[in-house]
Amino acid sequence: MTENHEHHYTDNVQEHLHQVQHLLDKQALVETVVHNQELPRDERHELLDKMLHKRHLAELSDKLEELHSADIAYILEALPIEHRLLVWNLVKADRDGEILIEVSDAVRESLIAAMSRDELREAAEQLDTDEIADLAPDLPQHVIRDVFKSLPIEEREQLRAAMSYPDDSVGALMDFNMVHVREDVTLETVSRYLRRFDELPDHTDQVFVVDRDEHFKGVLPINLIVVNEPDTEVGQLMITDVVKLHPDEKAEHAAQAFERYDLVSAPVVDEDGKLFGRVTVNVVLDYIREESDTELLNQAGLLEEEDIFASVWKSAQNRWVWLALNLATAFFASRVIGEFEQTIAQMVALATLMPIVAGIAGNSANQTTTIIIRSLALGQITQGNARRLMLKELAISGLNGLVWGGFAGLFAYFLYHSIALGVVMTAAMMLNLTLGALVGIGIPLMMQRLGRDPAIGASVLLTAITDSGGFFIFLGLATIFLI
Amino acid sequence: MTENHEHHYTDNVQEHLHQVQHLLDKQALVETVVHNQELPRDERHELLDKMLHKRHLAELSDKLEELHSADIAYILEALPIEHRLLVWNLVKADRDGEILIEVSDAVRESLIAAMSRDELREAAEQLDTDEIADLAPDLPQHVIRDVFKSLPIEEREQLRAAMSYPDDSVGALMDFNMVHVREDVTLETVSRYLRRFDELPDHTDQVFVVDRDEHFKGVLPINLIVVNEPDTEVGQLMITDVVKLHPDEKAEHAAQAFERYDLVSAPVVDEDGKLFGRVTVNVVLDYIREESDTELLNQAGLLEEEDIFASVWKSAQNRWVWLALNLATAFFASRVIGEFEQTIAQMVALATLMPIVAGIAGNSANQTTTIIIRSLALGQITQGNARRLMLKELAISGLNGLVWGGFAGLFAYFLYHSIALGVVMTAAMMLNLTLGALVGIGIPLMMQRLGRDPAIGASVLLTAITDSGGFFIFLGLATIFLI
Numbered sequence: 019m020t021e022n023h024e025h026h027y028t029d030n031v032q033e034h035l036h037q038v039q040h041l042l043d044k045q046a047l048v049e050t051v052v053h054n055q056e057l058p059r060d061e062r063h064e065l066l067d068k069m070l071h072k073r074h075l076a077e078l079s080d081k082l083e084e085l086h087s088a089d090i091a092y093i094l095e096a097l098p099i100e101h102r103l104l105v106w107n108l109v110k111a112d113r114d115g116e117i118l119i120e121v122s123d124a125v126r127e128s129l130i131a132a133m134s135r136d137e138l139r140e141a142a143e144q145l146d147t148d149e150i151a152d153l154a155p156d157l158p159q160h161v162i163r164d165v166f167k168s169l170p171i172e173e174r175e176q177l178r179a180a181m182s183y184p185d186d187s188v189g190a191l192m193d194f195n196m197v198h199v200r201e202d203v204t205l206e207t208v209s210r211y212l213r214r215f216d217e218l219p220d221h222t223d224q225v226f227v228v229d230r231d232e233h234f235k236g237v238l239p240i241n242l243i244v245v246n247e248p249d250t251e252v253g254q255l256m257i258t259d260v261v262k263l264h265p266d267e268k269a270e271h272a273a274q275a276f277e278r279y280d281l282v283s284a285p286v287v288d289e290d291g292k293l294f295g296r297v298t299v300n301v302v303l304d305y306i307r308e309e310s311d312t313e314l315l316n317q318a319g320l321l322e323e324e325d326i327f328a329s330v331w332k333s334a335q336n337r338w339v340w341l342a343l344n345l346a347t348a349f350f351a352s353r354v355i356g357e358f359e360q361t362i363a364q365m366v367a368l369a370t371l372m373p374i375v376a377g378i379a380g381n382s383a384n385q386t387t388t389i390i391i392r393s394l395a396l397g398q399i400t401q402g403n404a405r406r407l408m409l410k411e412l413a414i415s416g417l418n419g420l421v422w423g424g425f426a427g428l429f430a431y432f433l434y435h436s437i438a439l440g441v442v443m444t445a446a447m448m449l450n451l452t453l454g455a456l457v458g459i460g461i462p463l464m465m466q467r468l469g470r471d472p473a474i475g476a477s478v479l480l481t482a483i484t485d486s487g488g489f490f491i492f493l494g495l496a497t498i499f500l501i
Numbered sequence: 502m503t504e505n506h507e508h509h510y511t512d513n514v515q516e517h518l519h520q521v522q523h524l525l526d527k528q529a530l531v532e533t534v535v536h537n538q539e540l541p542r543d544e545r546h547e548l549l550d551k552m553l554h555k556r557h558l559a560e561l562s563d564k565l566e567e568l569h570s571a572d573i574a575y576i577l578e579a580l581p582i583e584h585r586l587l588v589w590n591l592v593k594a595d596r597d598g599e600i601l602i603e604v605s606d607a608v609r610e611s612l613i614a615a616m617s618r619d620e621l622r623e624a625a626e627q628l629d630t631d632e633i634a635d636l637a638p639d640l641p642q643h644v645i646r647d648v649f650k651s652l653p654i655e656e657r658e659q660l661r662a663a664m665s666y667p668d669d670s671v672g673a674l675m676d677f678n679m680v681h682v683r684e685d686v687t688l689e690t691v692s693r694y695l696r697r698f699d700e701l702p703d704h705t706d707q708v709f710v711v712d713r714d715e716h717f718k719g720v721l722p723i724n725l726i727v728v729n730e731p732d733t734e735v736g737q738l739m740i741t742d743v744v745k746l747h748p749d750e751k752a753e754h755a756a757q758a759f760e761r762y763d764l765v766s767a768p769v770v771d772e773d774g775k776l777f778g779r780v781t782v783n784v785v786l787d788y789i790r791e792e793s794d795t796e797l798l799n800q801a802g803l804l805e806e807e808d809i810f811a812s813v814w815k816s817a818q819n820r821w822v823w824l825a826l827n828l829a830t831a832f833f834a835s836r837v838i839g840e841f842e843q844t845i846a847q848m849v850a851l852a853t854l855m856p857i858v859a860g861i862a863g864n865s866a867n868q869t870t871t872i873i874i875r876s877l878a879l880g881q882i883t884q885g886n887a888r889r890l891m892l893k894e895l896a897i898s899g900l901n902g903l904v905w906g907g908f909a910g911l912f913a914y915f916l917y918h919s920i921a922l923g924v925v926m927t928a929a930m931m932l933n934l935t936l937g938a939l940v941g942i943g944i945p946l947m948m949q950r951l952g953r954d955p956a957i958g959a960s961v962l963l964t965a966i967t968d969s970g971g972f973f974i975f976l977g978l979a980t981i982f983l984i
Contacts, residue, residue: 031761031880032880035880035883036883039883039885086761086762088761088762089761092761092879095879095881096879096880096881096883096886098886098889209727212727212728213727213728213729213730215728216728217724217725217728218724218727218728220763221706221763221765222724223704223706223765240723240724240727241700241701241705241723242700243727244692244695244696244701244723244726244727245695245696245698245699245700245701246696247696276786277783277786277787277790278514278569278571278572278575279569279571280703280704280783281783282704282706282765282782299765299782299783299786300760300763300764300782302786303759303760303782303785303786303789304760306786306789306790306793307760307789307793310789310790310793310796310797311875313793313797314793314796314797314800314871314875315871315875317797317800317871318867318868318870318871319864319867319868320868320871320872324872326872326876326881326886326890327886330893330896330897330900331900333893333897334897334900334901337865337868337897337901338901338904340864340868341861341864341865341901341905342905344860344861344864345857345861345905345908345909348856348857348860348861349857349912351856351857352853352854352856352857352912353853355852355853355856356853356916359849359850359852359853362845362849362852363846363849366842366845366846366852367842369838369842369845369849369852369855370835370836370838370839370842371835372852373831373834373835373838373856373859373968374828374831374832374834374835376856377827377831377968378824378827378828378831381802381823381824381827382820382824384801384802385801385802385803385820385823387801388797388798388800388801388803389803389807389809392794392797392798393809396575396578396579397514397515397518397579398578398579398809400518400519400522400579402522402526403579403581403809403810406581407809410809410813410816413813414813414816414817414820417813417814417817418817418820418821418824421821422824422825422828425828426828429832429835433839485856485860
C-alpha cells in the first residue's frame, strides 16, 4: 500500500462528511430547480444549468482531491447509494484501487457494480498483488483474468499464492513488500542499498536477512542501522530469535503474536525455511477490528456487515436465517408447553410464571458460555482444568439458582399464596439454571472438539434448551406436585 | 516498554503452558509423597525432600527465565491461584513490573495481593511513567506515594499528567518515550544524535521535529533518514501534514486514526501546540482488543473480565447485576400475563403461543439495535439520514412481521384449527416486531443523545419491552377478538 503524503490527514473526518453532504444537497437543489423549469430549454438555460452543476461538482471534486483515500472510503460508506455513486464518479480514477481496498465489503459491492470492465482492470492494476488478492473475491472472473495477464511473471506467482490461502490464514494477511539483505555485508552497504529506494515500503521497521538461497536467517531493525557505526556487519547485529509466521497458520495466531510481542512487522517463512512474505501491524489491526465486528454481528444473528443504505430486501435477507432458526426453536418450545395444556387449564398461574423460569436460565447460560468461549479462544482451557471449570460453573449456577430461584419462589408465593407453588418455582429455577450451566459449558466444548467455531450458533442452541427445558421442568414439576 | 531480546519469542505459548503445568504436577506429587510420610521426619528425609523440591523448582525457574514476559503473563492467567502464586514467586523480581503490566486486570489483582509493599515499589520503579500510571489504580495508595517520591521531578510531572486522564482518553494511551530533533539540522547530525542511544525506544518509526520552545513542527520518518543523503536538512524532509492527537480526545478517536491511516506512532500535542507525548500502535492494538472483549462481555451481562480461577463467590458477583435486572423485567412481564389470566383460562392455547410472539420480536429488535449502535459508533448516522434509516428498519420489521408472523399464524391455525387465532397471531407478531424496531432504533439514539454509551444496557431494556409488549399485544388482541 503506498502512503499518501500528498493527501491530507484529518482530525475530524465527520466534518468532511458534512461538507460533502452539504455540497451534494446544493447540487440536488440545482437539479430540482432545473428539472422543474416549465420554460422551453433554450440554450441560455442549458448553459446556466451546466455552469451551476459544474460549480458544485468542481468544488466537490477539489474537496475529494485533498482527502486521504481512507477518508473517502468512510464518506462513501456514509452516503446513500445515489450520492455515493455521484461521489465515486468524481474520484480520480488513479485512486479507485486504493479506495476499493479501504471500503467495507458491502459498500465495495455497490461500487464495483457501477464500474466497467476496463475501469475495474485499471483499478486493480494500481494495487500490490496481496491487495489484488483481497479484492479478487468481489471482482468478475474476466477482470481477474485481464489483470493476471497484465502482471509480470513474479507477481503472477505472488497473486496465485496470495489467492490460494483461506481468509483466516496468515497467507491472507501477508504482503510481499519486504526488503532483504545478506548477513555478511556492513551497515554502510545496507544504507547505500536502501538509499536506492525513493521510499521504503510502509511499515518497514526491519529488513530481513536471508542467505543466497533466500533462507530466512534473522531480522535487522532499521533502528539498529541508525544507532550503530556504519562499519558494523549485519551478522553481528541481526536478531535471530524472532517470531516466524507460516502462511498456513491461523490469522488469529499471528494477531496474538503481534499483540503479545508488540510487533510492527513479522516475516512469513515457507516450509523450506525460505522468506516468503511479511505481515504488518496495520493489516493485523484491521483483522482484529473486523473479527470483533463480525463476532458482535453474529451474536445478534446478522450474517454479515450491512451497507446501511442497502435495500430493505437485501437487509432483510441478512437477518432471515437467524429469525427462522429462532422461530423453529420457539415452535418447539411452544409444543413443549402444549403437552401441559391440561395442567395450565387447572392452574393458570403457571402460565404467568413459566417465562421467568425459562428466561433467567437463558441469561445465566449465556454468561457461562461467553466465559467458556473466551477461555477457549485464549487457549486457557486444558485437559487439566476443564473439570475444575465445569465444577465451578455448576457451583455458580447452583448459587444463582438458590438466590434468584429463592426470590422467584417468594414472588410466586406472595402472588398466589401457595407455599407448594413457591417451592416448585424455586426448584424449577435451580434445575433449569443447572441445565443452563451444563449446556453453556458443554456446547462450546463439543463444538471445539468437532473442529467448529464455538462462537457461532451456540446461543440459539442454548436458548432453545433453556426455554424448552425450563417449560418442561417447571410444568412437569407442577403436574406432579401441584395438580 | 523495553523489548526483551534476551527472552525467547515463541511460536506456541500453549506448549510452554503444558510444560509448566507438567513441572507443577511433578512438584505436587513430591509434596504429596513427602507429606504422607508417616515416618518421623529425620534429617535424611528432610534433605531428600528439599532436593526433590529444588530440582523441579529449579527446572521451572530456568524455564521461566527463557520465556518472554508476555508469555509468562499468559501462563499466569491460565494457572489456578495456588500454582499461579508459586510460579509468580519463581519469576525474577526484576521482571515483576513488566509482567504486571501484561496480565489481565483480574489476575493482576491476585498477584498484587500476594506482594509486599517493598516488592510492589520495586516492581513499579522498573516501569516507565506511563506504565506506572496504568498500574496505579490497582496499587495500594502508600505504594504510589513511595514510587512518586523516588522519581526525578520531570518524571513526577509525567506521572501526574498520565494519571490525570480518564481510561478512555488519548492521555491514558500516551507514553513519553519520544525522540525529538530541530528542523535546521542535517540528517548527519540526527544520525550522530541517534547513535548516542544504545537502542531507540520501541516503535520509533519517526522522530518528532520541534522548535526551541518544544512546539511541534512535524515528523521525520526514520526510513527517510535511511534513504536520504546525510547532508539533507531535516526541514526539507519533514512531514507537516500528520495526525496530531490531543490528550483529552477519546481513545477511540485515536484508534480510528491509527486504523485509517495505518500509523505506527502519532504525536500527542497539548493545547499550546507543544509536543507532549506519543501514542504507539501496540497500545492501540491492546486498546482495540480490550474494548471489543469488554463489549462482548457486557453484551452477555458480565460486568468485567473474569479470572477463570476466581472464587465461585467472586464470579457470581460479576453476574448478579445482570440476572437481577433480567429477573425484575421477567417479574414485570409475568404481571402483564397475570392481567390476562381470565383470557388464558378460557383459551389455554394462548399460553403455548405467547412465548413465540415475545421471542422473535426480541431477536429482531436486537438485530436492529446492533446495526444502529454500530452505525452510531462509526459516526455514519447524521441528522440527514436518521429518518431514512428509521423508515428502512420499520420496513424490514414490517416485512419480517408478514413473513414470520404469517408462518406463526399458520402454525397456530394448524394446531388449533381456528382461523381467528391464526390471524390474531400474525397481527400480534407484526405489531410486536414493529414495536421492536421502534425501540431498537429509539433506545440507542436516545442514549446517544443523553451522552451515554448506547452499547451498554440497551438489550435488557429492549427485551423487557418486546417481552411485556408481546404478551400485552397478543393476549390483548385475543381478549378483544377471540373471547
